[in-house]
Amino acid sequence: MSDAHIKFAILSAILAILAWFGLRTAGLPDLGAYLAGITLVTFVMYGADKLQAKRGKERVPELIFHALALVGGTIGAIVGQTAFRHKTVDKGFRAIFYVIIVIQVFVVGAYFTRRYWQA
Numbered sequence: 001m002s003d004a005h006i007k008f009a010i011l012s013a014i015l016a017i018l019a020w021f022g023l024r025t026a027g028l029p030d031l032g033a034y035l036a037g038i039t040l041v042t043f044v045m046y047g048a049d050k051l052q053a054k055r056g057k058e059r060v061p062e063l064i065f066h067a068l069a070l071v072g073g074t075i076g077a078i079v080g081q082t083a084f085r086h087k088t089v090d091k092g093f094r095a096i097f098y099v100i101i102v103i104q105v106f107v108v109g110a111y112f113t114r115r116y117w118q119a
Contacts, residue, residue: 008045008064015041035072042073046080046087053086062093069100 019037028036045068049060065087069077077097081087088094 039076042076050084
């Protein structure tokens, strides 16, 4: 891993923890606070990367975007990609992103199917 990967991974983790804590303190349950926090952090990272790209500065590695989506920031990624018109052309990036979405749909579907059949 490069220094950029480590730097942006740590930044993302710190922001996610702060967002979770703030949302949890505001009264959201743990899972709701986590998902809202990671969604917000993912959205912010897309905006920050778009700004960095315009300025010619150090960019957020694609691995960080995929990791954020994988751990629950998919909605923030979709909104960030749309709002900032960012990461919408790169076919390789999009393919991995869609695989992440398929995995998440499968996992959530399996969870609810299992709960339904156990009831």
